[in-house]
Amino acid sequence: xxQFHNNRQQEVRIASIAVLVCLxxxxxxxxxxxxQFNEAYVQAVQxxxxxxxxxxxxxxxxxVELSEMQKENxxxxxxxxxxxxxxxxxxxxxxxxxxxxxxxxxxxAGPVERDEAHIPRGLxxxxxxxxxxxxxxxxxxTAAFLNPYPRDYRMGQxxxxxxxxxxxxxxxxxEDLKTILLEGIPGTAMPSFRVLAxxxxxxxxxxxxxxxxxxxxxxxLINAALELTSDEHPLLVDFNNGDKKADDLVFVGxxxxxxxxxxxxxxxxxxxQRTIAAAPDNWNSPESVKIGRTLFFQGKANCFxxxxxxxxxxxxxxxxxxxxxxxxxxxxxxxDAATGGEADVADISLESQLYFYNExxxxxxxxxPRAISPRNLxxxxxxxxxxxxxxxxxxxxxxxxxxxxxNTKLTEAETWGLVxxxxxxxxxxxxxxxxxxxxxxxRN
Amino acid sequence: MKSMTMIRTVKDATILSLLLLTLAVGCTRxxxxxxxxxxxxxxxxxxxxxxxxxxxxxxxxxxxxxxTGFGTITGKITVKGSVPDSKFIAYNVNKDTSVxxxxxxxxxxxxxxxxxxxxxxxxxxxxxxxxxxxxxxxLAVTGANLSGDxxxxxxxxxxxxxxxxxxxxxxxxxxxxxxxxHNANLAGLTSANMQIGPNASVTYKPVYQESKPFxxxxxxxxxxxxxxxxxxxxxxxxxxxxGSFQISNVxxxxxxxxxxxxxxxPSGAFEITINGASEKLSRGKFNLDPLEPGExxxxxxxxxxxxxxxxx
Numbered sequence: 001x002x003q004f005h006n007n008r009q010q011e012v013r014i015a016s017i018a019v020l021v022c023l024x025x026x027x028x029x030x031x032x033x034x035x036q037f038n039e040a041y042v043q044a045v046q047x048x049x050x051x052x053x054x055x056x057x058x059x060x061x062x063x064v065e066l067s068e069m070q071k072e073n074x075x076x077x078x079x080x081x082x083x084x085x086x087x088x089x090x091x092x093x094x095x096x097x098x099x100x101x102x103x104x105x106x107x108x109a110g111p112v113e114r115d116e117a118h119i120p121r122g123l124x125x126x127x128x129x130x131x132x133x134x135x136x137x138x139x140x141x142t143a144a145f146l147n148p149y150p151r152d153y154r155m156g157q158x159x160x161x162x163x164x165x166x167x168x169x170x171x172x173x174x175e176d177l178k179t180i181l182l183e184g185i186p187g188t189a190m191p192s193f194r195v196l197a198x199x200x201x202x203x204x205x206x207x208x209x210x211x212x213x214x215x216x217x218x219x220x221l222i223n224a225a226l227e228l229t230s231d232e233h234p235l236l237v238d239f240n241n242g243d244k245k246a247d248d249l250v251f252v253g254x255x256x257x258x259x260x261x262x263x264x265x266x267x268x269x270x271x272x273q274r275t276i277a278a279a280p281d282n283w284n285s286p287e288s289v290k291i292g293r294t295l296f297f298q299g300k301a302n303c304f305x306x307x308x309x310x311x312x313x314x315x316x317x318x319x320x321x322x323x324x325x326x327x328x329x330x331x332x333x334x335x336d337a338a339t340g341g342e343a344d345v346a347d348i349s350l351e352s353q354l355y356f357y358n359e360x361x362x363x364x365x366x367x368x369p370r371a372i373s374p375r376n377l378x379x380x381x382x383x384x385x386x387x388x389x390x391x392x393x394x395x396x397x398x399x400x401x402x403x404x405x406x407n408t409k410l411t412e413a414e415t416w417g418l419v420x421x422x423x424x425x426x427x428x429x430x431x432x433x434x435x436x437x438x439x440x441x442x443r444n
Numbered sequence: 445m446k447s448m449t450m451i452r453t454v455k456d457a458t459i460l461s462l463l464l465l466t467l468a469v470g471c472t473r474x475x476x477x478x479x480x481x482x483x484x485x486x487x488x489x490x491x492x493x494x495x496x497x498x499x500x501x502x503x504x505x506x507x508x509x510x511x512t513g514f515g516t517i518t519g520k521i522t523v524k525g526s527v528p529d530s531k532f533i534a535y536n537v538n539k540d541t542s543v544x545x546x547x548x549x550x551x552x553x554x555x556x557x558x559x560x561x562x563x564x565x566x567x568x569x570x571x572x573x574x575x576x577x578x579x580x581x582x583l584a585v586t587g588a589n590l591s592g593d594x595x596x597x598x599x600x601x602x603x604x605x606x607x608x609x610x611x612x613x614x615x616x617x618x619x620x621x622x623x624x625x626h627n628a629n630l631a632g633l634t635s636a637n638m639q640i641g642p643n644a645s646v647t648y649k650p651v652y653q654e655s656k657p658f659x660x661x662x663x664x665x666x667x668x669x670x671x672x673x674x675x676x677x678x679x680x681x682x683x684x685x686x687g688s689f690q691i692s693n694v695x696x697x698x699x700x701x702x703x704x705x706x707x708x709x710p711s712g713a714f715e716i717t718i719n720g721a722s723e724k725l726s727r728g729k730f731n732l733d734p735l736e737p738g739e740x741x742x743x744x745x746x747x748x749x750x751x752x753x754x755x756x
Contacts, residue, residue: 013456021463037479068479076481080490091494166636168651227655227727239486249493256494258652300641302625305539305664319663364476398637403663405627407639408646 033085033111033125036135037075038154038218042066043360044326045226066225073235074221077252082214085125085134086110090210094256099264100206108207123200124207127193136211138323139365146189149367152323153208154215156259157401160185160384162273165397166406169271171263176273177205179385187381209263216259224255274397276389283388283416284423292421295414301395301407303418306374311425313374320372322401327357327369372402380426391419508569511576511695513737518690521559521683521704525749527552531756535667537601540624544601544665551708552752553606558687559747561606563657563705566679566694567729572613579693582678591617595645596660596672598626603660603670606707609680610672612653619645625664630672632658650674657705671707696739700732704745708755717746 046065083089088105090096112122120126125134131150133140138152151158161176163169181201184192193201225236237248265271282288295301296311308314320328357369375383384390384399395418398406410418481487529548537546553560571577573586590596590610595617597604601624610616620626620640629637633652640646657671673680681689694700704716705728715724719742723730735741 010452017456017460017463020460034478034480037476039476071479072482075479076483076486077490079481080487081494083491089491089494093494166638168634168649170635237486237490239482239489245489249490252490253494298641299623299625300644302627302639302641302664305625316664316666319666398639400635400637403627403629403637405629405637405639405663409639409641409644 033134035078035082035085035214036133036137036139037071038137038215038222039364040361040366041154041219041326042071042222043364045222066222067234070225070234070236073237074218074225076239077221077237078214078218081217081252081256082210088207088210091253091256094253095260095264095268096213098268099260099270100210104203104206105210108203120200123204127196128204128208131189136208136215139367142189144367147370148188149323149370150189152215153212154218155323155326155401156212156216156262157322158212159399159401161400162276162393163271163397164274165400166408167274169262169265170400171265171271173271173273174202174205174209177208178202181205183385185383186386187379187383213256213259213263217256220255220259221252224251274393276392277412279388279392279416279419280412284420288413288417289420289424291414291417292419295410295418296421301410301414301418306403307377308374311377313376315374316403317373318371319403320369321403324369324372327361327366328354374403377422377425378428386423388416388419388423391422392416395419395422508571509698512697513695514579514693515696515735515737515739515741516690516692517694517732517735517741517743518688519743519745520686520688521562521564521745521747522557522687523552523554523559523747523749523752524557525753527554527749527752527756531753535602537665537667540601540665543622543624547602549667551606551756552706553685554749555685555687558683558685559706560683560685560687561706562683562687562689562745563607563609563673563703564681564683564689564691564743565609565673565675565703565705566677566691566700567655567703568677568699568701570677570679572676577695578678581693587613587615589615589617589647591645595619596628596648596670597621598662598668601626601662601665601668603668605670605682607657607671607673607682607705609682610650610674611678612650612674612676614650616648616650616672617645618648626662626668627664629661629663630658631660632672632674634674637663656703656710657707673705694735696735696737698734700734702730702732703728704730708752714751716748716751719744 081089081091086109088102088109090100090102090105107119107121108123110122110125112120112126114120129140130142131140131146132138132153133143133150136153138150140150143150156171158172158176160180161170161172162179163171163173163176178201180190181193181204183194184190193204221236225234228234228236235248237252238244263270296303296307297309304311304315306313306315306319354369357366362368380386382390382394384394392415394404395415396406396408396410398404407415529550531552532548532550534546535544535549537544573583575583596608597619599621601622608616618628618638618640620642623642625639625641627637627639628646628648630648632650632654634648634650636648638646638648652674653676654674657673660670660672662668679691679694681691683689704725709728713726715722717723718730732741732743
């Protein structure tokens with residue numbers, strides 16, 4: 001009897017522990033997925049470094065600050081126009097109709113499952129979200145352990161694409177995103193998704209573009225809210241004021257349209273890749289390589305300036321990409337980088353550079369800033385692809401969001417010469433002495 | 445028996461605390477608080493406004509007023525007091541030293557009281573190509589190239605303009621007058637990052653109007669920095685060496701919201717004196733009364749040097 005009683009007690013105890021644990025689990029993690037507000041961007045644009053002591057990088061508040069009410073207002077607008085991670089919406093009347101497909105978005109969004117016909121759903125959360133985050137902010141659970149960090153789509157900038165980075169419509173085409181999904185990005189944690197069905201890949205592409213557009217609109221809304229002065233109504237859309245409301249919504253529509261136009265391009269169905277003329281037959285002849293080698297160390301191409309005299313990427317090393325500049329308190333797209341932009345960042349100590357991050361961003365889960373290294377060209381590992389045409393595109397169009405500029409002034413022969421030289425660098429003896437250009441010799 | 449119960453209790457407590465600990469460790473990655481949208485009704489209002497891709501969609505163009513003629517605004521921006529050189533830091537030149545100048549980065553240039561590199565621009569609605577808004581003189585040079593003396597130039601690893609204003613429909617030549625390579629990295633809506641060889645140039649063709657100036661820098665020489673603003677309307681001016689400016693063919697009979705901008709005072713929240721009257725600006729905004737056709741309006745702005753000295 002006593003034994004029975006004891007067992008019973010034990011069962012009850014185990015059951016209550018189990019119930020408790022389940023309860024904790026449920027309350028902690030069972031919220032429906034939601035888009036995270038871009039708090040880091042708010043911090044970057046509403047706080048500015050103390051211009052009096054740039055070396056200290058102390059921060060002073062600007063004259064305006066985004067109120068909780070304004071943030072809520074922005075979230076309302078975003079949810080109305082773009083929906084939620086489980087139920088995405090495509091805003092109408094802004095030119096997205098022929099570009100994004102609702103059925104594709106629905107299949108990519110939501111929790112991971114299969115429908116009656118055994119068709120997978122929740123593709124984004126299955127394949128992308130653990131690194132890129134549900135919001136597309138590049139802050140998924142694994143992000144902190146990766147180098148480089150996963151891309152934050154919300155700035156709307158993408159590095160590797162065949163559209164012209166110096167042209168009018170520089171957003172990647174769907175074809176560009178497909179290349180990345182099929183090939184992955186060598187040298188990073190981004191894998192190839194070639195094993196997936198083509199339809200699955202197309203759905204994820206639409207969803208990534210959807211997240212990027214949503215993120216860019218969010219940034220525009222934050223900027224617009226900060227522009228509003230106190231004598232105007234502080235809300236972007238004043239829901240309690242019938243007359244104002246309609247006007248406000250037109251304003252929001254224009255804002256979304258101005259983001260969308262950059263994606264859909266003039267033909268409304270998306271940007272197109274550049275046509276690059278086929279390489280001449282002798283593009284990788286020894287003479288061509290020699291032309292490229294000479295240019296590499298000359299001001300006209302200026303490669304050595306960042307990639308270094310040795311081409312191992314030891315030139316200008318104290319730079320940041322656009323995503324990181326923001327974490328240092330500098331808005332790369334705006335003038336309000338009060339200290340004069342990156343110029344000052346390069347001048348000050350790493351500790352001071354991180355002041356803004358430590359003070360305002362480490363507490364909200366933002367990833368720790370890292371400097372961007374110029375690529376070591378001797379490794380033979382090219383992130384944007386190693387086909388000659390890929391290198392050609394990187395040289396002529398640059399890499400958006402990074403310090404790598406595009407060079408539009410090289411002749412065809414010169415560009416192909418550089419392509420040939422860059423592709424030969426992994427095989428060139430690194431001991432081969434380089435003669436420094438005249439103006440470089442006084443460097444030390 | 446008692447000790448058995450005790451051991452069991454301890455065991456249970458350990459399991460429990462371990463579990464809780466695991467949970468706590470697993471979930472403490474700090475994220476900002478969730479910002480939820482407002483009421484479902486409000487969300488629906490927005491959703492309905494952008495419902496289907498019907499003809500034209502939600503947006504209808506707002507009516508803009510009709511000007512009655514053209515006038516001119518001339519004036520001068522002056523600084524009361526002085527900005528000492530000790531406020532400036534030299535360019536931190538760490539490469540190409542035979543070409544690049546390590547002189548003082550004078551972010552505020554005052555000559556005999558006149559403020560150079562101040563920017564004034566019209567910040568209201570504008571109808572590009574409408575002869576009521578755009579004077580024949582402007583229409584005649586639509587699409588013009590800003591080259592030669594008008595180009596945006598750099599010499600000794602310093603941008604020769606601290607702020608440059610241009611129109612959306614113009615093409616800007618960006619020159620490199622140095623013997624080293626530069627790259628012009630333009631932020632802003634029509635961003636571009638272009639390599640420019642020694643004594644060469646590239647062109648920049650903006651697409652979008654900017655609400656404020658954006659930075660131009662050079663990634664090869666990170667101490668270099670300047671600003672460009674792109675506007676649809678041609679009603680802007682960058683003050684000359686003596687602080688004077690002129691804006692010609694400004695439409696009359698319409699409200700004239702203007703903005704003042706200077707690189708050291710970018711947030712534009714301060715008090716300045718406009719035509720003798722003190723005015724508190726927010727984001728550099730101020731309003732001019734409508735002009736009469738043919739009117740020549742004086743606009744004199746005085747800024748206290750302490751504003752710069754406090755910000756530097």
